[in-house]
Amino acid sequence: xxxxxxxxxxxxxxxxxxxxxxxxxxxxxxxxxxxxxxxxxxxxxxxxxxxxxxxxxxxxxxxxxxxxxxxxxxxxxxxxxxxxxxxxxxxxxxxxxxxxxxxxxxxxxxxxxxxxx
Amino acid sequence: xxxxxxxxxxxxxxxxxxxxxxxxxxxxxxxxxxxxxxxxxxxxxxxxxxxxxxxxxxxxxxxxxxxxxxxxxxxxxxxxxxxxxxxxxxxxxxxxxxxxxxxxxxxxxxxx
Numbered sequence: 001x002x003x004x005x006x007x008x009x010x011x012x013x014x015x016x017x018x019x020x021x022x023x024x025x026x027x028x029x030x031x032x033x034x035x036x037x038x039x040x041x042x043x044x045x046x047x048x049x050x051x052x053x054x055x056x057x058x059x060x061x062x063x064x065x066x067x068x069x070x071x072x073x074x075x076x077x078x079x080x081x082x083x084x085x086x087x088x089x090x091x092x093x094x095x096x097x098x099x100x101x102x103x104x105x106x107x108x109x110x111x112x113x114x115x116x117x
Numbered sequence: 118x119x120x121x122x123x124x125x126x127x128x129x130x131x132x133x134x135x136x137x138x139x140x141x142x143x144x145x146x147x148x149x150x151x152x153x154x155x156x157x158x159x160x161x162x163x164x165x166x167x168x169x170x171x172x173x174x175x176x177x178x179x180x181x182x183x184x185x186x187x188x189x190x191x192x193x194x195x196x197x198x199x200x201x202x203x204x205x206x207x208x209x210x211x212x213x214x215x216x217x218x219x220x221x222x223x224x225x226x227x228x229x
Contacts, residue, residue: 035182042176049172060164064156068149079143117160 009033043093050100058108063115066104073098148197150177154204162215170209177202 012033013026030036046069053061076094080087108114134140150173157165177198184194 035179035186039179039183042172042179045172046169046176049166049168052168053166056166060166062153062157062160062164062166062169064153065169068146068153072143072146072149075139075143075146079139082139117164 005033040090040093043090043097047093047096047100050097050104053104054100054107058111058113059116061104061108063105063108063117066101066108068101070098070101070105073101144191144194144197147194151197151200151204154201154208157208160208160211162211165208165212167209167212167216170205170212173205174202174209177205 009026009031013023018026025031026033028034032038050066050069073094073096077091077098080091080094105114129135130137136142181195181198181202184191184198
């Protein structure tokens with residue numbers, strides 16, 4: 001918006017110790033100074049947070065939230081196969097998100113608390 | 118004579134991004150995130166997961182920017198993530214305020 005990020009990108013890229021492949025990565029269209037790099041990481045964060053929450057008691061697991069995570073994960077796994085270009089890392093990310101959601105729901109079901117808030 | 122299944126509506130229904138395809142339902146399902154946050158408006162703060170709420174706020178904030186940087190821009194996706202970030206953020210704040218009050222109650226408890 002204020003052109004800060006491109007300036008920062010130029011500043012970091014100008015450091016002398018970067019090898020050529022790192023400079024190419026920093027300046028690329030999907031590099032760490034663009035949003036396209038960070039959005040898949042954010043989606044992985046949901047799976048990681050869910051894996052972390054597996055240690056917590058099932059009362060703290062939100063049934064509706066896990067249903068939404070599992071359902072959107074499955075649907076986006078399918079969506080990632082029909083868009084072009086196919087990005088298999090995104091397929092994996094959405095699939096893992098769905099699996100962690102389904103496992104949390106299974107944990108709740110095992111203790112008979114699937115429909116308790 | 119126009120067929121019963123012609124016209125703008127039916128053309129859209131049968132189109133490659135219409136309601137018979139995943140292209141339509143995947144973004145619609147994204148709206149379940151803020152709807153879930155609305156449903157949990159008064160959820161007991163002890164049952165809110167701080168880590169998950171943090172991640173959802175970050176996720177929506179990043180995707181708000183992403184929705185405006187993709188081509189074509191998606192303002193509906195932007196709105197959805199804006200609502201989601203706000204509502205999930207509200208749940209996060211509820212949890213943090215509850216934790217803070219719990220901490221204060223422990224500190225204020227008279228020791229015998």
